[in-house]
Amino acid sequence: MASDRIFGAVVILVALAFFAGATQIRTSFLADPVGSKTFPMLISAAAFICGVVMLMRPDPEPDWPALRTLGALAIATVVLVAYAYTLKPLGFVGPTAVAAAIVSYQIRPRALPALATGVGISVGLFVLFRFGLGLSLFALPRGMGL
Amino acid sequence: MMDLFHNLALGFGIALTPYTLLLAVIGCFIGTIVGALPGLGPSNGVAILIPLTFSLGLDATAALVLLTSVYYGAMYGGRISSILLNIPGDEPALMTTLDGYPMAKQGRAGDALVISGVASFVGAMLATLGLMIMAPLLAQVAYKFGPAEYFALYLLAFSTLGGISSSNQAKAAVASCIGLGIAMIGLDTRSGMPRFTFGNMHLNDGIDFLVAIVGLFAVSEVFFFIETHGKGSAVGVKLGKVTVPWRDLWDSKWTMLRSSVLGFFAGVLPGAGASLGSFMTYMMEKSIAGKDAGFGTGVPKGVAAPEAGNNAAAGGALVPMLTLGVPGSGTTAVLLAVLMTLNITPGPTLFTDRPDVVWGLIASLLIANFVLLAMNVPMVKVFVRILQVPPAILMPGVTMVSFVGIYALTGSYFDLLLVTAFGVLGYMLRKLDVPTVPVIMGILLGGAMEKDLRDAMVLSDGDWTYLFASPVSVGLWIAAVLGFLAPIALRRIIRKPQLVADDIDDGGVRD
Numbered sequence: 252m253a254s255d256r257i258f259g260a261v262v263i264l265v266a267l268a269f270f271a272g273a274t275q276i277r278t279s280f281l282a283d284p285v286g287s288k289t290f291p292m293l294i295s296a297a298a299f300i301c302g303v304v305m306l307m308r309p310d311p312e313p314d315w316p317a318l319r320t321l322g323a324l325a326i327a328t329v330v331l332v333a334y335a336y337t338l339k340p341l342g343f344v345g346p347t348a349v350a351a352a353i354v355s356y357q358i359r360p361r362a363l364p365a366l367a368t369g370v371g372i373s374v375g376l377f378v379l380f381r382f383g384l385g386l387s388l389f390a391l392p393r394g395m396g397l
Numbered sequence: 398m399m400d401l402f403h404n405l406a407l408g409f410g411i412a413l414t415p416y417t418l419l420l421a422v423i424g425c426f427i428g429t430i431v432g433a434l435p436g437l438g439p440s441n442g443v444a445i446l447i448p449l450t451f452s453l454g455l456d457a458t459a460a461l462v463l464l465t466s467v468y469y470g471a472m473y474g475g476r477i478s479s480i481l482l483n484i485p486g487d488e489p490a491l492m493t494t495l496d497g498y499p500m501a502k503q504g505r506a507g508d509a510l511v512i513s514g515v516a517s518f519v520g521a522m523l524a525t526l527g528l529m530i531m532a533p534l535l536a537q538v539a540y541k542f543g544p545a546e547y548f549a550l551y552l553l554a555f556s557t558l559g560g561i562s563s564s565n566q567a568k569a570a571v572a573s574c575i576g577l578g579i580a581m582i583g584l585d586t587r588s589g590m591p592r593f594t595f596g597n598m599h600l601n602d603g604i605d606f607l608v609a610i611v612g613l614f615a616v617s618e619v620f621f622f623i624e625t626h627g628k629g630s631a632v633g634v635k636l637g638k639v640t641v642p643w644r645d646l647w648d649s650k651w652t653m654l655r656s657s658v659l660g661f662f663a664g665v666l667p668g669a670g671a672s673l674g675s676f677m678t679y680m681m682e683k684s685i686a687g688k689d690a691g692f693g694t695g696v697p698k699g700v701a702a703p704e705a706g707n708n709a710a711a712g713g714a715l716v717p718m719l720t721l722g723v724p725g726s727g728t729t730a731v732l733l734a735v736l737m738t739l740n741i742t743p744g745p746t747l748f749t750d751r752p753d754v755v756w757g758l759i760a761s762l763l764i765a766n767f768v769l770l771a772m773n774v775p776m777v778k779v780f781v782r783i784l785q786v787p788p789a790i791l792m793p794g795v796t797m798v799s800f801v802g803i804y805a806l807t808g809s810y811f812d813l814l815l816v817t818a819f820g821v822l823g824y825m826l827r828k829l830d831v832p833t834v835p836v837i838m839g840i841l842l843g844g845a846m847e848k849d850l851r852d853a854m855v856l857s858d859g860d861w862t863y864l865f866a867s868p869v870s871v872g873l874w875i876a877a878v879l880g881f882l883a884p885i886a887l888r889r890i891i892r893k894p895q896l897v898a899d900d901i902d903d904g905g906v907r908d
Contacts, residue, residue: 254828254829255829258829258831262571266574269578269593272593273592276585276590276592277588277590277591278588278590283587283851283854283855284851284854284855284858284859285850285851285854285855285859287585287587287588287590287592289850290581290846290847290850290851291578291581291592291593294574294577294578294581295574295578297570297573297574298571298574298575298578300567300570301567301568301570301571301574302571304566304567305565305567305568305571308567310564310565310568310830313828313829313830315828316624320623320624323623323624324620324623324624324824327619327620327623328817328820328821331616331796331800331813331816331817331820332814332817334800334813335800335810335811335813335814335816335817336810338800338804338810338813339810343801347797347801350793350796350797351793351794351796351797352793354619354623354792354793354796355789355790355792355793357623358622358623358626358788358789358792358793359626359787359788359789360626364789365789368789368790368793369793371790372790372793372794372797373797376794376797376798376801380801380805384449384452384453385453386452386453386801386805387805388801388805
């Protein structure tokens with residue numbers, strides 16, 4: 252109940268913000284009868300109506316995981332974000348091993364197998380991608396060979 | 398008719414080269430594995446492999462053959478996890494679990510796998526034949542479609558997809574709106590002005606649909622595994638010796654044929670696609686067989702019907718996808734993404750401008766079917782072994798392959814951030830029971846839908862009644878409204894079956 256109401260409210264707010272954003276789109280001299288604002292405005296109107304419906308008629312509450320699991324999901328997200336930032340400067344092998352090990356640990360919390368999984372996936376995928384499929388990946392930080 | 402054979406000859410000329418054949422075999426093999434892995438269905442399986450395929454630099458036909466064989470392979474492979482583990486890889490596969498899993502628990506897992514493999518073959522084969530006959534006809538009709546008709550057609554696809562695939566109309570519609578809204582990000586093609594980019598240079602080109610597909614389908618799945626700690630994907634029923642149950646196959650021949658025909662036509666409806674195909678065929682066979690036939694307790698016909706229907710619908714869904722550019726299901730949406738990345742615009746002109754692509758694709762589908770039948774009946778044990786990869790190894794692998802695929806394709810850390818963001822979004826949406834397929838459809842079709850609306854208004858000089866000026870567009874608008882509203886009424890009458898409940902102490906399922 253509450254989840255759907257909150258989601259409905261978020262949808263309404265985003266729809267309003269999207270509408271406001273649409274009014275700010277700059278137009279050029281190459282105008283057509285519809286213009287570049289109308290379609291986004293139609294979308295936001297449709298989303299607004301859906302938001303109201305969800306606010307008024309929510310579905311039964313979904314099973315949200317316990318706080319600890321939510322924490323694990325947050326950690327996974329942070330790890331993936333960090334992976335995105337480090338992949339280029341640090342090379343493929345290191346960040347991939349760390350990220351894969353952490354994700355593995357979160358599915359099955361046993362340290363040694365998780366570590367082995369991380370290293371195995373990292374090295375295995377590197378060999379497959381670099382030498383099998385010929386993608387241009389760098390194993391180590393720039394300037395350290397490979 | 399002569400045209401058909403001429404075209405087929407052209408197609409086989411392309412598909413029967415050793416290189417293409419090899420790609421088809423590899424694609425079928427990978428596809429079956431991907432489909433068989435618990436938690437990976439056809440759409441997310443193909444989604445992960447698209448970026449990798451493109452970074453390999455294959456040409457258009459080769460990439461298309463490889464990915465469609467993966468798609469067909471995943472449709473076959475999906476039934477393995479449905480039957481042995483009671484885990485459907487995607488929505489249409491749910492119907493196969495209803496009788497497949499009970500059969501497996503009775504010790505007839507091998508029979509169920511062979512029956513479903515043959516049913517898949519019959520369904521896919523007949524659907525490919527149907528595709529060969531119907532697609533050129535529909536392409537002729539589609540030539541007459543103007544922008545107003547296309548706009549109405551897109552609307553129809555969104556409304557039927559939302560209407561059928563979700564239990565809540567508002568949620569399905571909101572999912573379409575999210576997708577369409579994301580499609581608006583980037584430079585407006587007509588005025589050249591940025592929209593919703595917040596001054597961020599990375600957003601000027603818009604959001605790549607591959608990034609969205611991988612995030613929403615694959616990364617969100619990883620989050621679900623973290624939430625459940627991989628429980629529920631435990632090793633299920635044992636598979637004994639596999640023999641061919643000729644009697645059961647012979648007994649369900651009419652079931653397979655009927656289901657293939659019905660499934661094909663369900664798949665042709667834009668937006669409705671494969672879910673409807675497997676659902677309708679199961680329900681039809683259940684009512685033909687009557688109460689005493691024991692549907693739901695593990696009967697061969699209950700496995701044959703949805704598998705034939707599902708695979709026929711998958712073939713049928715290619716008809717609107719190729720001729721109109723409107724996908725009929727999550728997987729065809731992913732295939733549309735493949736075509737768009739290859740700079741191939743589906744539509745009626747595809748049949749005249751690029752007959753090599755269309756008929757090469759059809760010929761490779763025919764070949765893939767035979768390869769898959771050969772792979773899936775005698776070699777089924779090999780794939781069953783792959784099911785036993787523990788999720789703690791599988792899911793990190795899936796995550797890394799997804800990320801590397803996107804990185805190899807775009808080389809941008811920003812896209813990796815977006816993949817993560819879409820993964821979180823997909824997790825939240827699926828938790829809230831909001832379907833994610835309409836989001837993908839919105840991102841894929843948003844640009845074309847807006848363009849058609851604007852073209853229509855240019856043609857009519859801003860007169861909005863032009864949208865309803867032709868009988869075809871009026872018909873499409875009526876169908877769209879009905880397709881959206883009818884499920885609300887029907888839902889009271891027909892209830893969608895849920896996954897069969899599993900007793901822990903029964904059938905050797907481990908926690």
